[in-house]
Amino acid sequence: xxxxxxxxxxHTDLSxxxxxxxxxxxxxxxxxxxxxxxxxxGDRPSQCSLLVEGYVIRQKxxxxxxxxxxxxxMAGDLIDLQNLMVATADHSVQALTPxxxxxxxRDALLALLVEHPAVGRxxxxxxxxxxxxxxxxxxxxxxxxxPARIAHLLCELAYRIGCEGSVDDYSFEMPMxxxxxxxxxxxxxxxxxxxxxLLDDMNLIExxxxxIRIVDLRTxxxxxxxxxxxxxxPRERDARELD
Amino acid sequence: xxxxxxxxxxHTDLSxxxxxxxxxxxxxxxxxxxxxxxxxxGDRPSQCSLLVEGYVIRQKxxxxxxxxxxxxxMAGDLIDLQNLMVATADHSVQALTPxxxxxxxRDALLALLVEHPAVGRxxxxxxxxxxxxxxxxxxxxxxxxxPARIAHLLCELAYRIGCEGSVDDYSFEMPMxxxxxxxxxxxxxxxxxxxxxLLDDMNLIExxxxxIRIVDLRTxxxxxxxxxxxxxxPRERDARELD
DNA sequence: CGTGTTTTTGACTTCAGTCAATTAAAGTGG
DNA sequence: CCACTTTAATTGACTGAAGTCAAAAACACG
Numbered sequence: 001x002x003x004x005x006x007x008x009x010x011h012t013d014l015s016x017x018x019x020x021x022x023x024x025x026x027x028x029x030x031x032x033x034x035x036x037x038x039x040x041x042g043d044r045p046s047q048c049s050l051l052v053e054g055y056v057i058r059q060k061x062x063x064x065x066x067x068x069x070x071x072x073x074m075a076g077d078l079i080d081l082q083n084l085m086v087a088t089a090d091h092s093v094q095a096l097t098p099x100x101x102x103x104x105x106r107d108a109l110l111a112l113l114v115e116h117p118a119v120g121r122x123x124x125x126x127x128x129x130x131x132x133x134x135x136x137x138x139x140x141x142x143x144x145x146x147p148a149r150i151a152h153l154l155c156e157l158a159y160r161i162g163c164e165g166s167v168d169d170y171s172f173e174m175p176m177x178x179x180x181x182x183x184x185x186x187x188x189x190x191x192x193x194x195x196x197x198l199l200d201d202m203n204l205i206e207x208x209x210x211x212i213r214i215v216d217l218r219t220x221x222x223x224x225x226x227x228x229x230x231x232x233x234p235r236e237r238d239a240r241e242l243d
Numbered sequence: 244x245x246x247x248x249x250x251x252x253x254h255t256d257l258s259x260x261x262x263x264x265x266x267x268x269x270x271x272x273x274x275x276x277x278x279x280x281x282x283x284x285g286d287r288p289s290q291c292s293l294l295v296e297g298y299v300i301r302q303k304x305x306x307x308x309x310x311x312x313x314x315x316x317m318a319g320d321l322i323d324l325q326n327l328m329v330a331t332a333d334h335s336v337q338a339l340t341p342x343x344x345x346x347x348x349r350d351a352l353l354a355l356l357v358e359h360p361a362v363g364r365x366x367x368x369x370x371x372x373x374x375x376x377x378x379x380x381x382x383x384x385x386x387x388x389x390p391a392r393i394a395h396l397l398c399e400l401a402y403r404i405g406c407e408g409s410v411d412d413y414s415f416e417m418p419m420x421x422x423x424x425x426x427x428x429x430x431x432x433x434x435x436x437x438x439x440x441l442l443d444d445m446n447l448i449e450x451x452x453x454x455i456r457i458v459d460l461r462t463x464x465x466x467x468x469x470x471x472x473x474x475x476x477p478r479e480r481d482a483r484e485l486d
Numbered sequence: 487c488g489t490g491t492t493t494t495t496g497a498c499t500t501c502a503g504t505c506a507a508t509t510a511a512a513g514t515g516g
Numbered sequence: 517c518c519a520c521t522t523t524a525a526t527t528g529a530c531t532g533a534a535g536t537c538a539a540a541a542a543c544a545c546g
Contacts (some may be wrong), residue, residue: 042472058378060378060379060382062382062386062387062468063468064386064387064468066386066387067386068381068382068385068386070378070381070382071378081371082371082374082375084367084371085364085367085368085371086368086371086372086375086475088472088475090375090378090379090472090473090475091375091378110364113360113363113364114360117356117357117360117363120356120360120363120367121328121353121356123367124327124328124363124366124367124370125328125329127367127370127371127374128324128325128327128328128329128370129328129329130374131325131370131373131374131377132325132329132333132334134374134377134378134381135301135303135313135314135333135334135377136303136333137381138311138313138377138380138381138384139303139305139311139313141381141384141385141429142311142384142385142428142429143305143307143309143310143311143429144305144307144309185385186384186385186386225305225306225307229285229331229333230333232329232331232333
């Protein structure tokens with residue numbers, strides 16, 4: 001369907017033939033409940049999926065039972081591109097909310113790339129940006145203090161969710177629980193709770209129910225050492241870029 | 244030259260024509276001293292490089308001056324593939340030792356991918372494995388204790404350097420200082436020193452000068468929660484796989 | 487040899503984790 | 517609409533892993 005074509009065409013010029021090829025790919029729609037797995041570590045999946053609705057996390061387990069969330073993905077993201085090139089999944093992909101995905105055959109997609117190099121470029125770009133985000137998360141976990149880690153994550157979510165609102169009003173439905181924030185930032189839930197409270201007390205965010213309002217993005221970004229470059233959002237498409 | 248072709252052909256079947264196209268790519272050789280930069284964050288590079296000799300690290304700086312090393316790469320690795328698809332570098336690439344690189348024009352490589360989809364697949368695979376390693380590092384930094392983080396890093400290096408030696412003798416020249424280990428694992432140099440000493444006292448490793456001998460890879464891997472799956476080394480090519 | 491790294495050690499601090507209990511919210515079913 | 521259960525958020529008291537500061541020792545190298 002067109003969802004994939006519009007995603008891939010966002011940063012790469014695709015010809016009409018490229019787009020036609022994408023839209024004519026065989027695709028199966030699946031709906032999954034919160035908590036169900038799209039891929040499990042160790043699987044040998046033969047499909048790649050586009051997330052159409054909802055949120056998924058990618059995670060790895062440590063031997064002591066600890067979990068590291070290595071990515072969060074949202075509607076429009078390709079959530080398991082690695083299946084295209086390596087046989088065995090090195091991490092799990094799990095629905096954070098009820099989700100809807102379009103699944104494509106790995107082989108069909110590979111075949112399409114042969115005929116349509118521009119599509120290959122677009123998919124390669126997706127992977128490279130994913131990789132860039134992973135590096136930033138590593139830096140977040142390795143080199144920042146707890147409250148800054150959380151501030152950084154919130155800024156990233158605000159950017160990626162692309163919440164509407166004027167320059168000084170960013171608010172969005174937070175898809176993660178504090179425990180999931182903890183697993184994304186290398187912290188414990190208790191400490192996340194205290195750190196979020198700190199951000200709240202500092203008046204950088206406001207919370208109600210599941211929604212979060214970033215009171216002052218500039219200051220929060222500064223506090224969280226967030227600069228959007230690593231997201232590789234083209235400048236023209238995003239006037240809010242902080243540099 | 245053939246170095247690139249043999250690297251890309253390692254996991255992907257390349258035709259004679261593919262290989263010919265790769266070997267005829269225009270390429271310039273560069274030698275850089277220890278400490279010099281191949282790419283700096285913020286650059287807009289127009290080349291991609293194959294590391295032929297030596298080690299490089301990729302790193303990001305936090306605003307408080309902290310440095311996170313997000314990858315280490317060794318002879319045979321493509322060290323800045325992201326230049327192929329995004330305009331601005333989101334991290335720096337720096338020589339850890341004196342290095343020799345082959346630099347290819349980004350545009351020439353992109354053009355080659357159009358004619359030779361198999362080469363594109365091979366490059367995509369490189370990126371995907373790089374991404375997998377980044378996720379594992381994130382897990383290492385986020386979810387393991389200091390001595391385990393270091394043990395994990397040492398196991399990865401032993402695997403990737405592919406040091407010769409029988410099943411119970413892995414030794415290699417350690418290319419990183421303790422400070423660099425610290426920046427790779429999200430620790431401080433002092434704490435790295437103490438943790439390495441612990442590994443030594445536990446008889447998991449032996450040190451002399453810059454070389455490290457892993458006394459018991461199995462136990463060290465166990466201690467460091469290291470399983471090689473994330474490196475995506477095909478099983479036939481690596482009998483040592485720990486699972 | 488002398489100079490600059492790199493490694494090592496000690497003493498002390500602090501950020502983040504642990505344990506445990508309470509409160510608040512979100513469902514569920516009668 | 518209200519008990520009842522479950523999940524998520526919060527708080528307090530205490531512990532512990534890792535950071536900081538500072539100095540000494542060991543190397544590496546011209």
